Amino acid sequence: MMNEFEKASEQVEQLRKEIEHHNHQYYVLDQPEIQDFEYDQLMQELITLEEKYPELLSSDSPTQRVGGIALEAFPKVEYNIPKLSLANAFNDSDLRNFHHRVVSSIGEDVEYVLEYKFDGLTVVLNFEEGRFVRGATRGDGFVGEDVTSNLRTIYSIPLRLKEKATLEVRGEIFISKADFLTLNANREKNGEPLFANPRNAAAGSIRQLDPKLAAIRPLDAFIFNLENIEDKGFTSHSETLDYLKGTGLKVSEYFLCKGIDEIIEKCHYWSDHRQDLPFEIDGLVIKVNNLAQREKLGATSKSPRWAIAFKFPAEEKKTKLLDVEVQVGRTGVLTPAAILEPVSLAGTIVSRATLHNEDYIQARDIRIGDQVIVKKAGDIIPEVVRVVIEDRIGEERKFTMPKHCPVCGAHTHRVEGEAAIKCTNVACPAMVRRGIIHFVSRNAMDIEGLGPAVVTQLLENSLIKDPSDIYYLEKNKLMQLERMGEKSTDNLLKSIEKSKESGLARLIFAMGIPFVGERGAKVLAEEYKNIDNLFRAKVEDLTQIKDIGEKMAENIVAFFSEEENQKIIERLKTAGVVMEISQAEEKRNDLFEGLNFVLTGTLLHLTRKQAGDLIEERGGKVTSSVSKNTHYVVAGAEAGSKLQKAEKLGVNIINEDQFIEMIGTN
Known part of the structure; x- marks a missing residue:
């Protein structure tokens, strides 16, 4: 006869099976069998038993979906088999070329599986003996992040499969259109910033360090690939999808297609009807169904040869242009923005759109009151x-750019030879705000905790009026600002102090001199060594320097001749901001002198910025496009059109390891 503990153990097991069954019916099949009240009673009964007998609690219990302890960082997950991305097709010709390559390689008839290309976050899930043990982001295909705690909160991911299988699957985390609208409506009601689209909301939720935050988001999951399993003798992809569905995993519908004409027909259909689906898709995925044929086709270093992603063209919608609002940027440039009758576009409600500049508006004869395509x-x-x-009904009004700044009222003027119209007041509040935001940004002085919202508060409370004031902020006054407690204030002040050592190149870039970007700032720092030397530079001197053109030189001289800018620099000096080139900045060699590099794809060991810095520190130049003047293309995972162009032009192509080897100890 069973004792009380054994009875409780049996009851707990039965309750877990019953609750998971109802989770599957509700979250996967959308066919609930019981009312919410009955479900809540089952859950409460299980919670009570687990509290009474803590030794019965396990990580795969339905009660553990609410989220655990917040993490300090996500552990890394290295993949033994790279999680490759797919090559893209954009039109019928690309699809036919893909089919031709497949048929030519295997020399026999091909059946394809067509699946939705979900617009979410790809994850890799591992089950051992049927239990969900780990989930990770795809990352760069080689290294992902362990987000198991957050994935456990998603009810459409079973914590236990219906059979004790050990397997690895790939899937997509997403938020349905309806849930996304509700999520944003609640955030707006609570005064929180809105998510841009369902994909950002889903990805951001999964990358929350506190699982409890992920638990309250309406996350869902579809599984679309069996990555690895003990031998089951599967012969086709569709067979694996049916099997996964049978284990309790949520698998999206798929379509079997006998030839490329049928594939193209379905691509056209879903391009026109994607809005009919309850979730966002940005294309379709076409895969060879036969697994033996896949094996024969193999893969490149970037993508499998047996699959391709068809990307839908950008969605266009018609709406009414209600008004044109002019914004003032960091350099004083006035930019017109369209105020639109709200319209749902590519997963978000759009009520504003860029109009670029006055010439753009005139060339397209865009008028207020027009029906426009966005x-x-x-x-x-x-x-x-x-x-x-x-x-048009004849009531539309032509728009002209204002003769006075909409923020400060100063006169505006059009820059000769350009489409830009600028405010003439260097103290314009809009320019000051944008300029300070640029000054503290990551690639400039990198002051963490001083984002746009805090900068706005500082300006509105008259705590700062220019970038130099940042270095004279006082703790007691900062703590009076909204959402600035003692800890966040201390962290901000530490970050401000640390930024004093950012270096001369970052400081020059932070000043926001027109036409002086990061590369130009580094060149100036290396040439002039300190701010005083640069202050005394003349146009004719500057134009002798490689990469410094006449327009940039004129703007540099004009910047340093402004009395207000001189005062700011003096106050920065007094505050202790380093104005000389550091040893680290000066320690440059000429390994890549005169060489042009293009970086493409995802690098495993370096960020693109780090790789770019390494090139420029050694005298090289990083450009954004491949041409006959390119000397090297550094290609990472998922390198696309730039790599293809480099191959066509015969440019030297190296991988990240070869690049690091080139640098060596230099």
């Missing part, structure tokens, strides 16, 4: 593409 450039930045002329 799209997201690069699926990110909304822009007005064209006017629907046939919809």
Whole structure:
């Protein structure tokens, strides 16, 4: 006869199975069998038993989905088999070329599986003996981040499979369109910043260090690939998907297609009907179904040869242009922005879009009151593409750029030979705010904790009026600001103190001199060694330096001749900001002197900025595009069109390891 503990153990096991069954019915199949009240009773009964018998508590219990202790950082996960990305197709021709390559390689008929290309965050899940033991982000395909605690909070990921299988799968974390709208509505009500789109919301939620924050987000998951399993004798991809579905994993619908014509037909259909789906997709994935054929096709270093992703063209929507609002940037340039009748576009509600400049508006004859077509450039930045002329009713109004700054009222003028119209007041509040935000940014003085919201508070409370004031901030006054407690204030002051040692190149870049970017700032620091030497430089001297053109030289001289800028520099000096080139900055060799580099793809050991800095420290130059003047292309994972162009032009292509070897101890 069982004792009380054994009875409780049996009851706990039964409750867990029953709750997981109902989780599967509700979150995976969307076919609930019981009411919420009945489900809550089952859960409460399990919680009570686990509290009474703590030794029965286990990590795969349904009660553990609420999130555990916050982490300080995500542990790294190294993949034995790289998680490759897919090559892209953008039109029918790309799809036919893919099919031709496949058929030519294997010499027999091919069946394809077509799947949705989810717009979310890719993860890799591991199950041992049926229990969910680890989940990680894909990362760069070689190293990901362990986000198991956050993934445990997602109800569509079973903590126990329906069979005791040991396997690895790949899937996508996403937030449905309806849940995303509700999430943003709640954030707006609470005064929190809105998420840009469902993908950002999902990715940001999974990368929260506190699992409790992930637990309250409406995250969902689809599994789309079996990465590894003990031998089951599978012969096709569709067979593996059916198997995974049978284990309790949530697998999206897929389509079997016999030829490329059927694939193209479905690509066109879903390009037009993607809005009918309850979740965001940005394309379709086409995979060879037969696993033996896949093995024969193999893979390149970047992507498998048996699969391709068809990317949908940028979505376009029609809406009304209600008004044009002019914004003032860091350098005083006035930029027109379209105020739109809100429209759902590529997963977000868009109510503003860029109009670039006055010439852009005039060339397209864009008028206030027009029906316009908007799209997201690069699926990110909304822009007005064209006017629907046939919809005009005669009440539309032409727009002209203001003769006075909309912020400070000063006169504006058009820069000769450019489309830019600028405010003439160097003390314009909009310019001051943008200039300070630039000064403290990561690539400039890198003052952590001094973001746009804090800068705005400092200005509104008259604690600062220019960048130099940052170094004279007092703790007691900072703590009076909203959301600035003692700890955050101390951290900010430490970051401000640390920034004094940022170096001459960063300081020059931080000053926001027109046309002087990071590269130009480094060149100036190396040439002049300290700020006083640069202050005395003349246009004719500056133009003798490689990479310094006449326009940049004129702006440098004009900047240092401004009395207000001179005062700011003196106050920075007094505060202890280093104005001389450091030993680390000066320790440059000429290993890459005269050589042009292009960085493409994802690097494993270095960020692109780190690699760029290493090149420039050795006299080389980093450019954004490949040309006949490019000497080396450093190609990481997922290198795309730049790599192809380099191959076509015969440019030297090296990987990251070869690049690091070139640098050596130099």
